[in-house]
Every structure is written in structure tokens, then in C-alpha cells.
Amino acid sequence: MSTRIAFLKGHGTENDFVIVPDPENAVDLTPATVAALCDRRAGIGGDGLLHVVRSAAHPEAQAMAARAEWFMDYRNGDGSVAEMCGNGVRVFARYLQRAGHVTEGDLAVATRGGVKTVHLAKNGDVTVGMGKAVLPEGDVTVSVGERSWPARNVNMGNPHAVAFVEDLAHAGDLQSPPPFSPASAYPDGVNVEFVTDRGPRHVALRVHERGSGETRSCGTGACAVAVATARRDGADPTVTGTPVTYTVDVPGGTLVITELPDGEIEMTGPAVIVAEGEIDADWLEAAAARA
Numbered sequence: 191m192s193t194r195i196a197f198l199k200g201h202g203t204e205n206d207f208v209i210v211p212d213p214e215n216a217v218d219l220t221p222a223t224v225a226a227l228c229d230r231r232a233g234i235g236g237d238g239l240l241h242v243v244r245s246a247a248h249p250e251a252q253a254m255a256a257r258a259e260w261f262m263d264y265r266n267g268d269g270s271v272a273e274m275c276g277n278g279v280r281v282f283a284r285y286l287q288r289a290g291h292v293t294e295g296d297l298a299v300a301t302r303g304g305v306k307t308v309h310l311a312k313n314g315d316v317t318v319g320m321g322k323a324v325l326p327e328g329d330v331t332v333s334v335g336e337r338s339w340p341a342r343n344v345n346m347g348n349p350h351a352v353a354f355v356e357d358l359a360h361a362g363d364l365q366s367p368p369p370f371s372p373a374s375a376y377p378d379g380v381n382v383e384f385v386t387d388r389g390p391r392h393v394a395l396r397v398h399e400r401g402s403g404e405t406r407s408c409g410t411g412a413c414a415v416a417v418a419t420a421r422r423d424g425a426d427p428t429v430t431g432t433p434v435t436y437t438v439d440v441p442g443g444t445l446v447i448t449e450l451p452d453g454e455i456e457m458t459g460p461a462v463i464v465a466e467g468e469i470d471a472d473w474l475e476a477a478a479a480r481a
Contacts, residue, residue, distance in 0.1 A: 197210055197234065208227045219265065221269025221270065227477075245300045275301075277408065320457050324344070325343065328343065347410065349379075350383060352414055385415050395415050419436055428453050433448055435447065
């Protein structure tokens with residue numbers, strides 16, 4: 191480990207991340223190290239960490255290197271590994287642009303959820319091709335206190351349970367994972383979205399992200415919500431042949447989600463880099479050891 195390690199801080203609709211540029215995959219980011227960096231009181235603070243690595247240098251991404259030069263090695267705030275993070279991809283792309291690795295236009299980013307297409311627009315918005323949703327069969331229920339709701343099981347490369355509620359306050363504090371059943375529906379845990387209507391093709395959500403607690407935004411969650419809402423509304427682009435777009439308000443801003451007739455989903459929203467600096471390696475090693 192070098193004496194100092196570069197980092198940046200960024201967010202997408204206030205879903206915030208520590209960014210660690212490490213093209214050759216030389217920094218040992220153990221779960222304890224990641225948790226220390228993401229700690230909001232004793233570390234830098236973030237919902238998760240974006241480890242920026244060349245695909246060819248990471249064993250999990252080498253097979254994607256021919257299609258995407260860069261791999262988003264995403265970690266949750268508790269240090270656990272996640273398949274995908276939609277807001278994270280936008281911030282990841284913004285970092286690559288800031289660092290001079292890419293320019294405005296299209297690029298590909300490798301993730302554990304596959305290669306994602308990204309478009310950096312001149313107006314500052316970033317659009318991510320999020321792939322297709324998978325809608326597993328079977329009934330799912332989520333609960334908060336004495337209340338329970340049926341939920342739609344939607345997989346966006348990571349698992350989601352989408353519940354429609356009358357009032358977002360019914361979701362409680364969302365720091366602890368809302369109980370769900372059956373347990374077999376999500377053997378590795380689940381992101382839970384609580385959704386209420388705001389208007390025609392306009393909804394709002396609150397979300398518990400597994401490994402992070404309640405976050406200000408969740409990109410894959412917004413996509414899952416748009417898909418679940420479209421199906422509730424009887425709008426399936428793969429059947430009608432017509433794209434459907436939903437505006438999704440999250441606590442940290444607004445995302446626009448479009449599902450195309452071929453099932454592909456696009457997410458558009460802002461991505462901001464707010465700071466950069468250096469991590470003291472002695473502090474990091476000591477913090478990780480205490481975790």
C-alpha cells in the first residue's frame with residue numbers, strides 16, 4: 191500500500207460514494223477497509239464505494255475487457271459486494287470523464303451485473319442502459335411493524351421488492367431491513383422500495399438498500415419501481431410496442447426511467463463529483479483493523 195491513496199467523493203441524486211481510482215487493482219480493499227472509508231463519522235462517508243479498475247486487471251471483469259475498458263467494482267457501505275448500482279454507474283462515468291479517460295458521448299462500463307452502456311450528455315445528465323428487468327414468479331410480502339403489503343419481485347441485476355403504499359411514512363425509518371416472506375424469495379437479502387403515486391406516470395419512493403440502510407436514492411430501485419408500476423398500470427412495452435416513461439422522485443432528487451419495446455431500460459439523471467483528496471494509509475490500516 192502506498193503512503194497515500196487518492197480518493198474522490200461524488201453523488202447521484204444524493205446517493206453518495208467514495209471513489210477510489212485504482213487502474214491496476216493494486217489497493218487491497220477488504221470489507222473492513224471499505225466500511226471504514228464509508229463510515230460517516232470516522233471516515234469519508236458514503237452509501238457505498240466505487241473502486242475504479244481496468245477490466246483487464248480484475249479477475250471478475252477480465253472476460254468483459256474486450257467490451258468495456260473499465261470495471262466498476264462496487265461495494266456497499268458495510269463492505270459487502272454488490273452486483274450493480276445504477277446511481278453508482280452514473281457517478282463512475284462522471285469520474286472517468288473528469289479524469290480524462292472518456293469524453294462526452296457513449297461508453298461501456300463493466301459491472302458484476304454485466305456490461306452497461308452509458309451516455310454522457312452535454313447538459314450534464316448521464317443516461318445508463320440498465321438492461322432488462324426479470325420478474326420472478328411467486329407472491330412476496332414485506333412488513334414494517336404491524337403493517338404488511340404485497341410486493342412485486344423485480345430483478346435488475348440485483349434483487350428488489352416493490353411495495354405500493356398510501357403514505358411513504360409507513361415505511362418507518364428503513365435503517366433495518368424490512369422483513370419479507372417467503373425467505374426463499376431473496377436468499378441473499380433484498381432492496382425494498384416503498385412507492386406512492388404523485389400523478390400520471392409519476393411516482394415517489396423510499397428505499398432500504400441491503401448493506402446500506404435507507405439511502406437518498408437507488409438507481410436500480412427506481413428502475414424496478416418503474417417496471418412494477420408499469421405492470422400495475424397495464425403498460426408493458428414488450429406487449430404494446432410503445433416505450434413507457436416514468437418520473438421517479440427519490441429523496442435526493444428525480445430520475446427519469448424509460449422502458450423500451452425490446453425490454454431494455456434506460457435511466458437518466460445527474461452525477462456530481464464534489465471533492466477529491468488523499469487517504470492517509472496509516473489511518474486506513476488502523477481504521478480497518480478496528481472495524
